[in-house]
Amino acid sequence: MTVLEQGNITIHTENIFPIIKKSLYTDHEIFLRELISNSVDAIAKLKMISYAGEVDGDLPEPEITINIDKENKTLSVTDNGIGMTADEVKKYINQVAFSSAEEFIEKYQKDPDQQIIGHFGLGFYSSFMVARHVEIDTLSHRSGSQAVHWSCDGSPAFELSDSSRTTPGTTITLTMMDEEQEYLEEGRIKQLVKTYCDFMPVPIKLGEEQINQQKAPWKDSPQNLKDEDYLEFYRYLYPFQEDPLLWVHLNTDYPFILNGILYFPPIKPDVDINKGQIKLFCNQVFVSDHCDQIIPDFLMPLRGVIDSTDIPLNVSRSALTNDRTVRRITDFISKKIADRLKQIYQEDRAKYIQCWQDVGTFVKFGSLKDDKFKKQVEDLIIYKTTYGADKSKEEPQVEVQGGEGDPWQQAEGSATEGDGYTTLKDYLERNKEKHENRVFYCTDPTAQATYVELYKKQGLEVLFLDSFIDTNYFVPFLEREYSDVRFSRVDSDLDQTLIEDEKSEIIDPKTNKTRSELVKELFEQALNNSKVTIRTESLKTDNPQTTPPAMVILPEEMRRIQEMTALLQQKAVEFPEIHTLLVNTAHPMIQNLVNLSQGAIAVGDGQSSTGALVKQMCQHIYDLALISQKPFDPEGMKSFIERSNTLLTQMTERL
């Protein structure tokens, strides 16, 4: 290969200048952020050279002042920072994309906490997006310096002259373009300072009034902050919102610098969990409301602040460049959150339980999404259980578990047992003898109340997996994770321990039929529905009156397929037409029914009023079993009410 020529690429200032002015930054408003950042840097630099013994006398109280002169259409930003000599203006201002930061840090930075915001050497030129004329009036803090005045009308030509300024520091004055007059309104400037510069470490004044918060709690050490401080900060960031459940203070210097406070808010159905609400800062300068690339998906609903100088920003400081550091920061944040949850779990179980309803959603979603996170939190996932629930309230009602005033949420103390919540590991361990590797769960405490009660009475423990994420995603996930464990919803089948051994006592000598066979026949004839299988069992109990006379059973596998299909098609789950009606032959009502039907047959009156009553009773028992699983359709509702009235009338006639 023959080299034809070598040389340096040339840039034409006339062409590149408009690009820097107009296209580098998307929003015009950020010019103020850039000027104030420069002022904050100038104040930090003054502090640094003073540490190095290069400043005579005491340092002034740091201050940045914004002044608006509507008449002359100017906005100025003044600081009492390091200032610039004529040489520095020539070097750092006249040479575009030449920042003093690198040289400065190399020479003076002793304290890693003292950071410089600007690095690209471009921010100052964002002023030309809104100003037709920009002036710098500056006096360096170094003794013997001469104040200088720089001015430029937006063309590459500038003018540098001596200035009569006597106080060290810098004033940047912008004469606003006609179409940018909004930046001469106090309200607009206050709003911009609040957005971008609220937590910058120097007081920013508009005239005499300080308009920034100045204190950034996330930069403080957690030891210095009380719960009330964290809450106050949250209320400041998210006014009129319910208080957060808990928070995590991130504070690390290695392997990257990262500070922040992340809050777990209560989950509200109207909050879009895909829209991040964490504010990203870099050196206390607001960067963005979108931390999508740093915060793992599953933690998007968290709120708060993250501040890191190691998050690689592009020149406009508005977008992130994706790199390895970002991934490491993401992992770090997930780990810290898991650690904090573990700490609360161990130290304040009552609080943990109280927050679980909301926090659990994050944790479960995180476990599904991120394998590393799953490993960190797997022992922290708890489930409501029937075990020990009686101890936390005298008479726990299954019906109220899911609603407000959940009796189990008031569990106190740090007991790990008997507070109505358990981990899966503990559940399996506790029930090893009775039903090894088998989990009974309930997805709807109201609809499945009868079933849960039945299990409870026989001393079988039921877990409540009753949130949206549980039923749709978490149960299948648990099954994959615990592949040797069988998960059965309470209404999917009845465990053998709930059923008496069949006594095949013949009660109809003429036909040689057992009670079970008679019951089955009665219901089959009454329902006359080939899709409903009738199964008879005698449910174990001390008091048959308290067991249900009949229950609808939905085989686990079939129900799951149906649920999956509904989820994929984004439709509501339809109640399966094919199902089983389990009739409890031990229940007195069922026994009476058999007797009634026997009597009817004895007098040869199969079609008589008694026969019709038995039929209606069977239909009614079926409807009552179905009622919790499926709402009536109009036809069903009509016949249920009519039948109820007929039966009640007959009852009054017979009494």
Ligand SMILES: Nc1ncnc2c1ncn2[C@@H]1O[C@H](COP(=O)(O)OP(=O)(O)OP(=O)(O)O)[C@@H](O)[C@H]1O
């Ligand atoms: N108020 C000020 N006081 C002292 N020096 C200043 C001031 N404003 C700007 N400078 C000097 O001008 C240089 C260029 O500023 P500019 O805003 O263009 O870039 P930067 O702040 O270094 O980097 P960035 O583009 O990331 O903001 C700064 O590095 C600094 O040396």
